[in-house]
Amino acid sequence: MKKCLRRFSIKGFQEVTLIDWDGKIASIIFCGGCNFRCGFCHARGLVLDEEGIEAVPFDSVESFLKEKKGWIDGVVITGGEPTLDEKELIGLIEAIRGLSLPVKLDTNGSRPNVLKDLIASNSVDFIAMDVKAPFNAQAYSMAVNAPVEIKDIIESRDIVLDSGIEHEFRTTVVPGIVDISAIAEIARSIAGARRYCLQQFVPRDTINPSFLDITPYPAEELNRMATVASEHLNDVVIRNN
Numbered sequence: 001m002k003k004c005l006r007r008f009s010i011k012g013f014q015e016v017t018l019i020d021w022d023g024k025i026a027s028i029i030f031c032g033g034c035n036f037r038c039g040f041c042h043a044r045g046l047v048l049d050e051e052g053i054e055a056v057p058f059d060s061v062e063s064f065l066k067e068k069k070g071w072i073d074g075v076v077i078t079g080g081e082p083t084l085d086e087k088e089l090i091g092l093i094e095a096i097r098g099l100s101l102p103v104k105l106d107t108n109g110s111r112p113n114v115l116k117d118l119i120a121s122n123s124v125d126f127i128a129m130d131v132k133a134p135f136n137a138q139a140y141s142m143a144v145n146a147p148v149e150i151k152d153i154i155e156s157r158d159i160v161l162d163s164g165i166e167h168e169f170r171t172t173v174v175p176g177i178v179d180i181s182a183i184a185e186i187a188r189s190i191a192g193a194r195r196y197c198l199q200q201f202v203p204r205d206t207i208n209p210s211f212l213d214i215t216p217y218p219a220e221e222l223n224r225m226a227t228v229a230s231e232h233l234n235d236v237v238i239r240n241n
């Protein structure tokens with residue numbers, strides 16, 4: 001078991017975050033690699049140069065989590081895209097839960113079978129799924145700048161909605177990719193979700209440098225989007241970080 005854990009390709013570890021799991025003091029593990037190339041992505045190194053980032057030994061993560069037992073409420077696994085290697089992800093989750101810590105998984109929703117397995121085995125406590133654009137192939141491919149199996153994204157949405165576990169969907173509101181009508185369409189498509197989060201776009205360290213020139217929507221527009229989304233959803237939040 002330990003051998004398997006140490007092979008897990010952890011590409012970053014942040015000891016403490018107060019903003020990545022609402023209401024929790026969490027640690028974050030970053031996985032390398034992603035099958036999408038969203039121009040607005042801030043995880044340039046993780047996505048484009050996974051091999052160039054030295055792996056963080058799991059032992060050091062484990063030591064920290066043991067040392068801070070009772071103080072850290074849970075661990076967020078994010079990326080890149082953590083679901084690309086199911087076996088490794090399951091090994092990592094088992095190791096974290098072995099320390100009696102709950103796990104939140106961030107995902108782009110491209111691997112529905114992995115989500116299905118994790119939910120069936122009761123392995124995750126919270127899933128946050130990105131919704132990059134309305135659920136149609138053309139809009140989605142444009143948003144993620146990569147080929148997309150839209151049926152997989154839709155299947156992941158349905159799996160998360162039906163999971164019975166805590167979850168949220170979230171959209172980075174990038175001008176030119178989503179507007180208020182797209183947000184309304186997304187909100188309609190995820191009716192029944194526990195939470196929908198509108199994330200402000202920050203033009204900094206983007207994978208595609210041309211996104212640095214995009215002016216984010218003003219706060220008033222985000223508020224209007226939240227109001228429109230609230231017609232379909234009970235809990236809509238705006239995040240500015």
Ligand code: SF4
Nearest residue numbers: 034036038041080108
């Ligand atoms: S923002 Fe897009 S490119 Fe970046 S990690 Fe998420 S899915 Fe991958």
